[in-house]
Amino acid sequence: MVFPGMALLQRAKGPDSFWKKRRLFRLTAHFRGRNRNVWTLVLRNVKRALVRATKGRIERKKDMHDLRVTRITAAVEEHGFTQPLFADGLNRSRVYLDTKVLADLSIWEPRTFKALTHLAWSKTFKDRVEGVDEQGTPPANVAIKDLKDS
């Protein structure tokens, strides 16, 4: 039997539905199993992946900051000082270097970083910040008398 009306029931979605779907399929090359080939699954998983990428951009900034602080802590501990006091000492000396620069210096410019540690130690010692005495005597030959008290 022939049903001529059946063809009219088919929805005409448009000539470029293939290309529209392909926009999303391009993003799923690295997905697992059916998630990369089946349209209905691709729709859900691509959305989740994009949402995660958006949230991850914010998380990445936090993660990078935490990693840099860990590295700075390690470098400061190598010189016998502590990271909170180091940050306090730099702020008091009005050395406003951010964590990115400090972390890079700690890896690539060790002697500069050592000088910064000595500066922070001497300044916190001079200002009698709580907890400096436990670190012992500050290093000698650090010129902080010209620093104006902030």
Next chain:
Amino acid sequence: MTALGRVKQWNTFARTWHLFDAKWQNPIESGPTVAKYLQGLHKPIFHPMSECGDHVVVINTKDIALPGDEWRLRVYFHHTGYPGGASWTKAWELHDKDPTMVMKKAVYIAMDGTLQRRYNMLRLHLFADERVPDEIMQNVTNQIKPLRYVPPSLYDYSEEEIEKFPKIVDYPHDYVIR
């Protein structure tokens, strides 16, 4: 690479072997310190994905000291997986069976619970006394400073030192020293 460049490269990236003497140390307090060296958190080049941890050799683990009542009260839980397989072992019982376990558990618990933890623990070498194999001792180049100051016992002082030490109190006139 120049010779200096090579020295700098090795200085930065070589895996160091550290020694830690656990005599009279509290393992729960010193666990985080040892874990720090095993993970590589003492290095400015640290990254969790790069295996930058060092080796740590812990000696005299049988001589660890716990404060006060902890030998009796601190318990370690274990479950075999089978029904009725839960057990609580006291610290002194565990130390009896294996003198390195308390220190090992302290370090394991103190570490970040990532997948790297098991690999970092492989770089921890525990010895109950001071007998360390030569192959390991040859690699050791640094000693981690002990956290607790070990007070000298009366028998670490010579008799002369004890006699010469100023006395606060004298015996009464008619007291017989026993």
Next chain:
Amino acid sequence: MFGRIISFSASNLKALLPASISRCTRQLHITAPVAVKQIIETRKDKQLIIEGVYMNSPREETLLRHNEDSDACAVCRLNVEIKHTDVLILSQFIRKDGCMLPRRITGLCRLQQRRIGNMVAMANKAGLMTSLLPRARERDPYKRRKEHLKFKVYYDESTIKPPKDPFAPRKLVPKDNWF
């Protein structure tokens, strides 16, 4: 009275006493004690004078005479913070077996006697003055109840509070009102 106080130390008196006298004396102590009185024999013509002369205590040379005018006890006078790890100080207050001496011998005030007593106990338990304790020798290993004490223990003396001074004036703390 006389017989109770005297003790004879073989090392001190062998050279002085003739054999006849040393045999008839009673050995009151087995360990080498320090003689309180020394027996000195002198012959004058037909007279034999036996006298007991008080000997100096072994601590006289190194005794710290500090603020002797004050009425306070020796440790209070010293005004030094003693920790349980200061073994050289604490060992001056113990008997040979590691036990604390009574107050009538040490001459300390009640407060300091309690503190030093606590610290001696801590030092013993922490293994700093341990091998003289008799109990460890006597104890039957199969009957020990305190198995957990065979490993090293340390004490934090910031946890021991000094005993309350009963003669200190009471501070009136006002009750805080709940309303």
